[in-house]
Amino acid sequence: MSTLRLPYFTLSPEAYQGFVTTKKALEKSSLGKPMIDLVYLRVSQINGCAFCLEMHAKALRADGMPDFKIDSLAGWHVSSHYSARERAALAWVDSVVAIDRTHAPDADFEALREHFSDAEISDLSFAVALMSAFNRLAIGMRQ
Numbered sequence: 001m002s003t004l005r006l007p008y009f010t011l012s013p014e015a016y017q018g019f020v021t022t023k024k025a026l027e028k029s030s031l032g033k034p035m036i037d038l039v040y041l042r043v044s045q046i047n048g049c050a051f052c053l054e055m056h057a058k059a060l061r062a063d064g065m066p067d068f069k070i071d072s073l074a075g076w077h078v079s080s081h082y083s084a085r086e087r088a089a090l091a092w093v094d095s096v097v098a099i100d101r102t103h104a105p106d107a108d109f110e111a112l113r114e115h116f117s118d119a120e121i122s123d124l125s126f127a128v129a130l131m132s133a134f135n136r137l138a139i140g141m142r143q
Helices: 013-027 033-047 050-062 067-071 073-078 084-097 106-113 118-140
Strands: none
Touching (some): 013 118, 033 073, 033 118, 050 118, 067 073, 073 084, 106 118
């Protein structure tokens, strides 16, 4: 493991606190903690953030998510372990994290509407954006 390049959380405390405030707001979302943590874990898988992968897998296990579900997340497309609601969320995660390639297609967005309210879609999108930002900080600063 690398040494932390810069303690960004103490060097930019107000900016970091903004992220923490957003995270706390999302914890109150009607999406529920398991869905938020599943999203965070998937975003972290795509971005390759080892620190965040360990943290979110541990949180999901502590909240009772079965190991087989956590362990198969990278292959969610072909796994039978995920509900239609989770699959819609995970497709959105994949689209938004790779937005440079996907441009968040209408089909992925419309699939969300079958399972989530407008506020939940907004919260889901904030969760993807927030975790992507956290991943970039952790990876870039070698956390």
